Amino acid sequence: MEKEKDFPGKDNQVDQKIEQINQQIKMRTQIPKQDFRQEIYKRVISGIILGGVALFFLIKGGILFVFFVSIFSLLASFEIYKLLEMKGEKPFTQIGIAVSTSIPFITFLAPSEVLFALLTFSLIAIFFIQIASREVRGAIDKIMMTYFGIIYTGWLGGAHAVLLRNIGNELQIQNFAKIDTGIFFFLFTVLTTVCADIGAYFAGKKFGKIKLAEKISPGKTLEGFLGGVLLSVISAIFMKIIFQPKGELVVWMFLGFVSAFFGLLGDFAESALKRDVHLKDSGFIIPGHGGVLDRIDSLLFTIPIFYYISKYVLLRL
Numbered sequence: 616m617e618k619e620k621d622f623p624g625k626d627n628q629v630d631q632k633i634e635q636i637n638q639q640i641k642m643r644t645q646i647p648k649q650d651f652r653q654e655i656y657k658r659v660i661s662g663i664i665l666g667g668v669a670l671f672f673l674i675k676g677g678i679l680f681v682f683f684v685s686i687f688s689l690l691a692s693f694e695i696y697k698l699l700e701m702k703g704e705k706p707f708t709q710i711g712i713a714v715s716t717s718i719p720f721i722t723f724l725a726p727s728e729v730l731f732a733l734l735t736f737s738l739i740a741i742f743f744i745q746i747a748s749r750e751v752r753g754a755i756d757k758i759m760m761t762y763f764g765i766i767y768t769g770w771l772g773g774a775h776a777v778l779l780r781n782i783g784n785e786l787q788i789q790n791f792a793k794i795d796t797g798i799f800f801f802l803f804t805v806l807t808t809v810c811a812d813i814g815a816y817f818a819g820k821k822f823g824k825i826k827l828a829e830k831i832s833p834g835k836t837l838e839g840f841l842g843g844v845l846l847s848v849i850s851a852i853f854m855k856i857i858f859q860p861k862g863e864l865v866v867w868m869f870l871g872f873v874s875a876f877f878g879l880l881g882d883f884a885e886s887a888l889k890r891d892v893h894l895k896d897s898g899f900i901i902p903g904h905g906g907v908l909d910r911i912d913s914l915l916f917t918i919p920i921f922y923y924i925s926k927y928v929l930l931r932l
């Protein structure tokens with residue numbers, strides 16, 4: 616009987632922690648005007664600096680861009696494994712970070728078969744390390760959580776960022792738009808995703824009433840999502856007018872919606888991970904934004920989506 620009494624108490628503690636996090640997030644969206652302006656100022660300044668650095672490496676391309684992406688893979692994988700450790704998991708953090716950081720370089724320097732081999736043998740290596748430890752307790756969690764970190768940060772983000780940037784070279788197509796094909800698609804993906812995030816933030820703060828998934832992300836509203844879609848579509852129209860890629864305008868407008876939708880999904884995905892360990896930010900490295908994962912969570916979904924849309928649909932128009 617005593618054990619049965621303990622479980623409700625634990626559930627109540629968890630519920631209280633989640634409620635505290637939700638209240639903190641709500642307070643963040645209801646901060647005084649002066650604090651709000653300071654928050655926006657930090658976001659804008661750090662966003663401009665980060666955007667400028669990213670644009671430099673994007674235009675340079677080659678191994679410099681790969682190095683830039685690998686830094687993000689390194690930091691993101693560090694944050695994801697930190698979240699898992701806070702959850703009580705014990706992943707093989709070192710091997711996870713090492714593989715995640717190497718994936719962008721392997722993607723760029725070696726044939727795709729080598730990348731698939733890396734993903735295959737990294738899983739086998741994780742099994743080997745687990746077996747060599749002669750420990751069975753928590754084996755499933757250790758193996759699955761380690762590999763999850765590799766797929767989430769290294770494969771979704773690192774590999775596909777490099778693939779999307781070099782898609783023009785991969786398919787030998789360089790006349791799709793007024794600028795380099797890879798630069799265009801990467802820029803389109805990032806711009807529409809970021810604009811969706813900006814539009815959702817301000818529309819949600821001004822008009823937000825209908826919650827989309829309050830337990831996962833209490834600040835996300837239907838009105839905010841629609842504001843994000845609007846600004847994402849506007850940015851897509853801008854890209855179409857300026858760089859004149861092939862395809863009808865309505866196609867690029869629809870892709871603006873696609874970017875907003877999958878960007879929101881990526882945001883929710885990372886938020887679910889953070890709520891599970893009772894955090895509102897994955898880190899604090901980027902002023903006004905939180906951690907690296909907080910900044911690239913949407914891109915972890917939109918970059919792979921646009922790589923495959925570009926490769927198998929748009930570049931066949």
